[in-house]
Amino acid sequence: MADSTAEFFRELGRRGHEPLLEKAVGIVRFDLVEGKRTDRWLVTLDKGDVSVSRKNVAADCVVRGERALFDAMARGDVSGMAAYLRGELTLEGDPELLVLVQRVLPGPATRRARRTRTRGGSGQR
């Protein structure tokens, strides 16, 4: 199975600037748990400038969950907020960062391509 989480983070890192994350300043660490193993992704946010790495450093917000759950979220099959409310996703640190980061998660795959824009993107400056 494709590693959709890795794909998601790599793509996020390539964006360079993401207007949806302009309100965020801080480091969010994602801990992906699989058995005894924990994989880490580190997302550094600075007013819309996004960089992604695998370093293990102190973060302002740590989001922890099963690897399969992260894969499902990255595919758009599972809502990050609902997973958080269920307790499948746990959080340490600043919760506002999680609210901001979940904005870049995709929606359900079946509907993603349904609409095409007739005019420019939303909120382009």
Next chain:
Amino acid sequence: MSDDLVKILDGNTFVVSDGRGDIEASLTDPTGLFSSDTRFLSKWVLTVDGQRLNSLSVDNLQYFETRFFLVPGTGTVYVDAKLSVIRQRAVGDGFREELTILNHDNTPVDLKVRVEAASDFADLFEVKDALEKKGKYTSRIEDGKLLLAYERETFKRSTVISATSPARIDENGLTFDVRLEPHGEWTTQIDVAATVPAVGKRSGGSARKRRRKNMEGNLERWLADAPRLECDWEPLRTTYRRSLVDLAALRFSPSITPGKSLPAAGLPWFMTMFGRDSIFTSLQALPFTPELAATTLRTLGLWQGTRIDDFRDEDPGRILHEMRYGEMTAFEERPHSPYYGCADATALYVVLLDEYERWTGDKKLVRELEYEARAALNWIDEYADLTGNGYVSYRRRNEKTGLENQCWKDSWDSISYRDGRLPAFPRATCELQGYAYDAKLRGARLAREIWKDPKLADELEKQAADLKRRFNRDFWVESDAYFALALDADGNQVDALSSNNGHLLWSGIVEKSKAKAVVRHLMGPRLFSGWGIRTLAEGEGRFNPIGYHVGTVWPFDNSFIAWGLRRYGFKQEAAQIAAGILNAAAFFDGRLPEAFGGYEQAETKYPVQYPTACSPQAWSTGAPLLLLRTILGLEPIGNHLVVDPALPSGIGALALLDIPGRWGRVDAFARGEIDLNRRRELQPQLGAPGQVAARRR
């Protein structure tokens, strides 16, 4: 919900009990201790020597604190009670109860004091719709505390109960063996903690004590910061204070973004973030507590839709409808994580942002939220025009648990033709077009003056002018001279006469030449009851004076209609609406319910409360505030506040002091007419301006 219930609240934690302080909830009734949309206590019953207690009095000390004076005995006659029981309860991350028993006798007494406790951990949606639970319950004793817990997979909720005095704890409650000397006193503190492991950690005892001190200081500051009202008509002073205190109580800090608060919608069902309600309430309260608007804008912006998700009716740029934290939302049996199915909040978001800047001059926030405001404006054009006819319309994509009517009149039968038939979807209700028009014009001002984008400003103004022209042609019911409630899926008029016409005045979409005819309908006998304007006109197929959105009078609705009347220069009519609603408020001790019956004033003499209305409810709480703004004629123009009063008769003098805004603080004064002959009445009522003169003639 019955009115003899005692309710205390703090944010989204609240306790609803009977007059003794006891809770014995059935699945369907909203009594208990609730937090984050979950019931943490469904049973909480105090006995002394096996006997229930009787209530002598209840003191509501603060919105978060109450005191019950009780005596033993269940009969109707309790002569010569030898004991008094005082139960003082304060809410905050659960609640804390101080239990005191006084012996009035000359002999010592031994008592068995018992508190029975249980929880069904019902989701508020389950209470509302009477549904069954899917998880497991446990009850056990841990470290001298009673722990009630519920578990469904990774979803865990628990209630931890502890006391400061020695107690025998079993799985169903706590028992205290108390010996009271002659005229002696015994007291204990019982702590009930509602814990949600996923949604933040609960603070410890000393932190809670600090919090409580903060709450008291916080309320005092809140009241001191608000403008001071002076008025010779006493009920208005009461209503004003009640509104400010209730607004403080309804402030809600979403648990995932702590430290900031915005108005929640209303107790008991809607103690959560609602896009529409939070925006309308923030608009009403702008001249009084502008910080509510700032938080509402920031928080709703943070949750603005970013993707297409049919289950949540989410689109990019759409402002949320409702956020919930309970079990059914967590397991996606309900879409509220958050749910986006409303067609008005997105345009209203831009309206609030502009109105906020006009009052406060806070350009920084307007720059900070430029992306969100542009995305909202974009949503109106890209996602809200479902039929391609150039009008905002709605049809839910979540057909199972989504909302059918995505306008403020959101009950199933609210949108109808004159003959009572219901139109097919999509429906384009008229007020949505007004909000879109207003959002475009206000967005244009922000674009020109603050975002420095004259091209966008020109484009928005052009769109607005076009929308206004088409709207006045397509929605105008020519035969009777008012605006249709909606256009149906085929673009035909849904032709019932409704209060929505008043919202159109507020938005400014009504052509000047049509305003007089609209006002004649609003103030005419089919819509105006004497207390206020009915949601639907008498004589329409679905009219029912106690139908939720088809005949009742909503104070919130009326406050915006009054604002709209002022906008078109109908000062006297605005004052008449204010008179009716403020008279009604006096009957409810200053706390207006969500809605009251649309009966003729002359028929009932007092306003009949809608049976299951929420109370307090945020936008009813805000209604007197907006009415005050309206009768004083407060309008920010540049860096000045213009005051142009038109008071109802019965108010001789009105002053609002220290109104905050971009001008610093200013005072507004107004004088009106009073009828000296009516002064002797027990409860003088306000009237339409000019009434006094008429009576004198």
